[in-house]
Amino acid sequence: MSRKQVDHDYNLRSMSNLMGERWKKVNDGGERSLIKAPSSASISSQGASAGVSTAGAPAAASSSSSSTGDLERAARKQFQQDVTPGFVYVLAVFSALGGFLFGYDTGVISGAMLLLKRELDLSALWQEVLISSTVAAAALSALLGGFLNGLFGRRVCILLASFFFTVGGIVLSTAPGKEVLLTGRLIVGVGLGIASMTVPVYIAEASPPHLRGQLVTVNTLFITGGQFTASLIDGAFSYLKHDGWRYMLGLSVLPAMLQFMGFLFLPESPRWLIQRGLTQKARRVLSQIRGNQNIDEEYDSIKNSIEEEEKDSGGDGPVIWRMLTYPPTRRALFVGCGLQMFQQLSGINTVMYYSATILQMSGVRDDRLAIWLAGLTALTNFLFTLLGVWLVERVGRRKLSLGSILGTCLSLSLLAFGFLMSAQHSPPVTFHPLDPAMANTTCSKYPLCEPCMLDPGCGFCYSENGSALLTSSCVPVNKASTEHAAWGRCSNSSLMSEQAYWAYNYCPTSYSWLVLLGLVLYLAAFAPGMGPMPWTINSEIYPLWARSTGNAWAAGVNWTFNILVSLTFLHLAQYFTYYGAFFLYSSLALLGFIFIYGCLPETKGRRLEEIEALFENQLCSCGVSDSDEGRQVEYIRVKGSNYHLSDNDASDVD
Numbered sequence: 265m266s267r268k269q270v271d272h273d274y275n276l277r278s279m280s281n282l283m284g285e286r287w288k289k290v291n292d293g294g295e296r297s298l299i300k301a302p303s304s305a306s307i308s309s310q311g312a313s314a315g316v317s318t319a320g321a322p323a324a325a326s327s328s329s330s331s332t333g334d335l336e337r338a339a340r341k342q343f344q345q346d347v348t349p350g351f352v353y354v355l356a357v358f359s360a361l362g363g364f365l366f367g368y369d370t371g372v373i374s375g376a377m378l379l380l381k382r383e384l385d386l387s388a389l390w391q392e393v394l395i396s397s398t399v400a401a402a403a404l405s406a407l408l409g410g411f412l413n414g415l416f417g418r419r420v421c422i423l424l425a426s427f428f429f430t431v432g433g434i435v436l437s438t439a440p441g442k443e444v445l446l447t448g449r450l451i452v453g454v455g456l457g458i459a460s461m462t463v464p465v466y467i468a469e470a471s472p473p474h475l476r477g478q479l480v481t482v483n484t485l486f487i488t489g490g491q492f493t494a495s496l497i498d499g500a501f502s503y504l505k506h507d508g509w510r511y512m513l514g515l516s517v518l519p520a521m522l523q524f525m526g527f528l529f530l531p532e533s534p535r536w537l538i539q540r541g542l543t544q545k546a547r548r549v550l551s552q553i554r555g556n557q558n559i560d561e562e563y564d565s566i567k568n569s570i571e572e573e574e575k576d577s578g579g580d581g582p583v584i585w586r587m588l589t590y591p592p593t594r595r596a597l598f599v600g601c602g603l604q605m606f607q608q609l610s611g612i613n614t615v616m617y618y619s620a621t622i623l624q625m626s627g628v629r630d631d632r633l634a635i636w637l638a639g640l641t642a643l644t645n646f647l648f649t650l651l652g653v654w655l656v657e658r659v660g661r662r663k664l665s666l667g668s669i670l671g672t673c674l675s676l677s678l679l680a681f682g683f684l685m686s687a688q689h690s691p692p693v694t695f696h697p698l699d700p701a702m703a704n705t706t707c708s709k710y711p712l713c714e715p716c717m718l719d720p721g722c723g724f725c726y727s728e729n730g731s732a733l734l735t736s737s738c739v740p741v742n743k744a745s746t747e748h749a750a751w752g753r754c755s756n757s758s759l760m761s762e763q764a765y766w767a768y769n770y771c772p773t774s775y776s777w778l779v780l781l782g783l784v785l786y787l788a789a790f791a792p793g794m795g796p797m798p799w800t801i802n803s804e805i806y807p808l809w810a811r812s813t814g815n816a817w818a819a820g821v822n823w824t825f826n827i828l829v830s831l832t833f834l835h836l837a838q839y840f841t842y843y844g845a846f847f848l849y850s851s852l853a854l855l856g857f858i859f860i861y862g863c864l865p866e867t868k869g870r871r872l873e874e875i876e877a878l879f880e881n882q883l884c885s886c887g888v889s890d891s892d893e894g895r896q897v898e899y900i901r902v903k904g905s906n907y908h909l910s911d912n913d914a915s916d917v918d
């Protein structure tokens with residue numbers, strides 16, 4: 265069926281929800297288009313100046329929908345010209361401190377661990393437990409956060425999260441031993457889970473539609489900003505001989521307290537208030553955050569949609585059950601969780617974590633320098649997320665996500681190819697010790713650097729003249745610190761760097777530039793789209809009754825896959841080699857592309873109340889297609905029928 269054909273039987277409510285305006289059916293020579301009837305003064309005045317006929321004249325389908333596009337754009341422009349009060353920015357920035365803490369607390373631990381394992385003599389198991397306990401606690405508390413959000417509201421949850429961050433930071437910085445450290449990391453994890461699911465919802469519910477994408481994306485900008493700050497703090501405090509980790513872990517208390525104090529004065533989300541029947545308060549908050557705009561229309565639209573939703577979502581039982589048994593929310597949940605899953609499966613946290621090693625492969629031999637340069641990776645992630653903030657309202661969520669995941673997939677392949685070339689030109693092991701006590705290790709049997717490096721018990725010790733390898737051996741790693749070999753010339757710091765270099769986890773290679781290029785391209789592709797979009801889109805695709813639960817489950821999926829990918833990476837690399845692991849991530853990103861292409865509708869510029877309609881029919885039915893005249897048509901399939909939403913010149917597609 266041509267996409268220009270529109271069926272007879274359509275659901276008017278869905279469409280009026282969808283565009284937030286009244287719609288009329290126009291019979292158009294056997295084809296039906298939808299054009300919008302002006303309902304507000306601003307629209308009619310703009311519509312008149314744009315010369316738009318709204319009376320249902322039997323115009324050609326393309327011109328009527330083109331006029332609809334003009335009218336839509338004019339209305340949007342008018343809306344944007346109305347003053348957006350600065351208060352909404354203040355509110356977004358204070359909320360996004362939760363994102364900053366998310367980034368800081370997940371980022372700071374790698375640098376802190378270098379000091380902790382030395383000072384507290386931590387075993388590999390304890391190191392692993394201290395790192396992953398926070399993520400595991402975050403996964404569980406994100407789910408719990410959905411329930412708390414529904415019950416106490418967004419504001420109380422953000423206060424609760426900043427309280428956990430503060431207490432966790434204090435416990436961590438004063439911890440006398442590893443058990444207390446673990447307690448602190450668990451407390452911080454609880455804060456992380458609650459903040460990660462509440463903040464995007466709160467910002468989305470308070471923002472006007474034309475700014476929503478940008479303001480929610482600012483939260484991810486703060487996440488990456490937190491990760492960058494953590495790398496700077498890690499670098500700076502790594503010079504302290506004692507207790508540097510206490511400052512690293514404790515400094516998060518400052519933004520946490522700032523957020524707590526700010527939220528004592530910031531309001532509850534108006535949508536949650538209306539849902540709870542606190543209508544007077546909701547009106548007050550709406551006026552506060554919309555400044556001099558007329559809030560009646562927004563208030564009514566929220567209220568109506570809550571009433572409609574209550575009928576639609578009917579039934580009893582836990583919200584997640586109602587979501588799963590009601591097709592639109594089931595589809596939204598599928599899309600939301602899928603996005604979060606593919607975000608993590610594209611390996612962002614592995615790439616970030618592994619960047620110091622990638623830099624070492626490129627010839628940066630000094631550990632400290634590698635830590636500082638890893639900060640550059642975090643900075644690149646941050647800067648490209650900034651690009652995402654700029655792009656999200658310009659190109660829309662769908663195109664941004666698609667472009668980003670495609671770029672992620674290609675750059676992962678480049679990374680993998682770089683690793684493959686390094687492996688194929690792996691330097692040989694030229695020196696096999698004669699001393700039987702030393703020779704009888706698994707390490708000394710490896711003929712090349714590649715298998716030696718993939719064995720976590722061994723490292724490659726070598727000397728070179730310029731870029732020519734002189735002698736090399738594969739020796740066991742020092743169990744107490746992977747920075748040295750267990751014996752031989754690489755076991756002694758003073759000999760190392762003068763006569764020999766110790767490569768643990770990597771091999772010297774002349775293909776490092778390929779890997780480095782892959783890393784930079786990866787961040788440039790991932791950070792503007794796949795980094796922020798899963799959070800942004802989840803904050804807007806669920807109806808109010810399902811919003812906190814939907815976000816809770818999606819955030820839970822994010823944290824779960826985060827831990828899964830980071831815990832399996834080294835094993836994956838061991839069994840499939842590094843290039844195998846990165847080719848796997850690249851194939852998963854390709855699957856993600858297909859998923860997004862098929863299932864993600866555009867939500868840009870729509871009211872939260874309108875977005876539910878996008879999920880009311882079968883999945884994979886929204887997008888932009890070429891019309892018969894070679895123009896691009898934005899369409900949606902509702903209840904088995906196709907509707908044009910806009911008809912724009914290819915150069916001017918929303």
Ligand SMILES: O[C@H]1[C@H](O)[C@@H](O)[C@H](O)[C@@H](O)[C@H]1O
Nearest residue numbers: 484487488612613645795796
């Ligand atoms: O969106 C964020 C961001 O991309 C971070 O850099 C990453 O560490 C998180 O896991 C992710 O959820």
